[in-house]
Amino acid sequence: MDLVSDQGLRIDGRRPKELRKIRCKLGVFAQPEGSAYLEQGNTKVLAAVYGPHQVRNRSKALHDAAVVNCQYSMATFSTFERKRRPRGDIKSTEMTLHLKQAMQASIKTELYPYSQIDIYLEVLQADGGNYCACVNAATLALVDAGIPLKEYVIGCTASLGNGDVPLIDVSHLEETMGGSNLTVAVLPLSGQIAVLEMSQKFHVDHLSLVLNEALDGCRRIYEILNDTVKNHLSEIGAISGWGKSDL
Numbered sequence: 001m002d003l004v005s006d007q008g009l010r011i012d013g014r015r016p017k018e019l020r021k022i023r024c025k026l027g028v029f030a031q032p033e034g035s036a037y038l039e040q041g042n043t044k045v046l047a048a049v050y051g052p053h054q055v056r057n058r059s060k061a062l063h064d065a066a067v068v069n070c071q072y073s074m075a076t077f078s079t080f081e082r083k084r085r086p087r088g089d090i091k092s093t094e095m096t097l098h099l100k101q102a103m104q105a106s107i108k109t110e111l112y113p114y115s116q117i118d119i120y121l122e123v124l125q126a127d128g129g130n131y132c133a134c135v136n137a138a139t140l141a142l143v144d145a146g147i148p149l150k151e152y153v154i155g156c157t158a159s160l161g162n163g164d165v166p167l168i169d170v171s172h173l174e175e176t177m178g179g180s181n182l183t184v185a186v187l188p189l190s191g192q193i194a195v196l197e198m199s200q201k202f203h204v205d206h207l208s209l210v211l212n213e214a215l216d217g218c219r220r221i222y223e224i225l226n227d228t229v230k231n232h233l234s235e236i237g238a239i240s241g242w243g244k245s246d247l
Contacts, residue, residue: 003161003174011173012041016161019169019217020129022224024137026144026232034145038137041171042127047137049145052115066112070100072134074123095131098195102135102185105194106153107142117147128172129157135185136225143229152225153194155185156217158210160202166210168217175199182207184214188222191215 004010014020020041029035034049055061072095103119119141121134132155139152157170159181167174175181180200186193202210 004165012171016165016167019220024140024228026140034141036137036140036144038133040129040133042125043129043133044125045133045137046122047141048120049141051117052112055116061114063113065109066115066117068100068104069116069118070096072096072099072121078123078126099134102153102194103138106149108148108150111148128170128175131183132156151187151189152222153185154188154218154222156214156221158182158214160206166213168213182210182214186215186218188219
């Protein structure tokens, strides 16, 4: 089945280089230091950040940096088939490691020696790009927690439709019916790539094209998330009586 029609539209009606609709909110929970909710298309994720706090296992404490602990899980109702193990399986463990790698690239861990930062991600509804949605939600939660960041870390996926048409922000249907998918987590201002993963091999002639589209998607998502953070700070400022010049 062709992923792009003769009219240049994808299965869900988007153009090849069009992102899914992104909706997000900071400060959705009162208990954690920071939290965020993010919808990227039909993929919905909650993120919560606790810390910095004292390392629970002192043997794992670092004298020159904070320990970043990530936990990824999926709600049992997040997919069409009931998920028996929301966490602890091979896929969740792999996702957790990649999330930790992306967060460590962004957080200024050197400011918190002998400390620990916990990041919890829960996928409420899965429709493709789960990892990228979690990276984006975790970034917002870290900002809400006031954790110093080198810069945002943003995730986006890309693929090829009809053999040679680059697609960005791939949905679950496109993941399963298309070819190889490329997933990146990048620091968009500096252009540093924190995580890069391919579901299958890409032809060398196509790799740079798909990678550039994924990086462009990250930059566009960054602008959306940054605007959300600015609006959130403006709302806090209005409640607290701060002026715009103070933000």
